[in-house]
Amino acid sequence: MEYDKTPGIKIGIIPDGNRRAAKRLMKRPWMGHKWGIEKLRELFKWSRELDIKEITVYAFSLKNFNRPKEEFDFLMNLFRKEFDHLKNDPEIYENKIKINFIGRINLFAQDIQEKMKELEERTKNHDKYIINFAMAYDGRAEVVDTIKKIATQVKEGKIKIEDIDEDLIKKNLYMDNDVDLIIRTSGEKRTSSFLPLQADYAELVFIENYWPDLTKEQFVEAINNFKSRERRFGK
Numbered sequence: 001m002e003y004d005k006t007p008g009i010k011i012g013i014i015p016d017g018n019r020r021a022a023k024r025l026m027k028r029p030w031m032g033h034k035w036g037i038e039k040l041r042e043l044f045k046w047s048r049e050l051d052i053k054e055i056t057v058y059a060f061s062l063k064n065f066n067r068p069k070e071e072f073d074f075l076m077n078l079f080r081k082e083f084d085h086l087k088n089d090p091e092i093y094e095n096k097i098k099i100n101f102i103g104r105i106n107l108f109a110q111d112i113q114e115k116m117k118e119l120e121e122r123t124k125n126h127d128k129y130i131i132n133f134a135m136a137y138d139g140r141a142e143v144v145d146t147i148k149k150i151a152t153q154v155k156e157g158k159i160k161i162e163d164i165d166e167d168l169i170k171k172n173l174y175m176d177n178d179v180d181l182i183i184r185t186s187g188e189k190r191t192s193s194f195l196p197l198q199a200d201y202a203e204l205v206f207i208e209n210y211w212p213d214l215t216k217e218q219f220v221e222a223i224n225n226f227k228s229r230e231r232r233f234g235k
Contacts, residue, residue: 149172
């Protein structure tokens with residue numbers, strides 16, 4: 001399938017369906033997360049081939065902390081291994097990929113937080129591609145944290161109430177970049193509190209396949225679908 005490169009496009013990914021993909025094959029549900037990590041690596045490669053500037057992945061929500069302990073521990077160890085992999089992956093440095101983490105990162109174990117901070121520090125000057133991992137993320141929580149951050153600035157006399165506008169709010173979000181397209185797998189048709197402010201005018205594409213089963217052809221088709229739409233932004 002053909003695709004004309006669009007360097008400016010910014011995509012949000014909701015990689016849904018890992019557990020259902022595993023259950024379908026009569027595996028333990030959380031084994032699907034391992035396949036999901038492998039699919040993420042493929043997606044990042046596809047994105048570079050298509051010259052997509054920025055990808056934001058809904059990797060772990062606040063509600064995911066309520067997963068069964070065995071699954072939760074499995075996920076945390078997966079994150080540890082994947083962050084170590086990214087730290088040592090030559091493609092991250094050869095392709096100048098900047099890695100960010102957004103969300104309530106302080107809720108993770110200290111060693112995982114340190115791995116995140118090290119990745120951000122090692123890649124902070126990279127400027128060709130951006131990967132944002134939404135971790136311990138929830139859109140409503142982001143709004144709450146942004147309000148608290150701005151209220152603290154008012155309290156400390158750094159800004160005045162009349163200084164608060166859309167631009168100031170945007171600057172105080174976890175991530176101030178807007179998203180053009182949200183892609184969700186597994187057939188579910190909702191955004192699940194993912195980037196409600198950054199994606200307020202984003203186009204939505206829902207794919208029936210579970211996340212581990214996503215194909216490059218489906219990814220390209222989603223982008224072509226986006227490009228065929230007339231974006232009016234309320235006009």
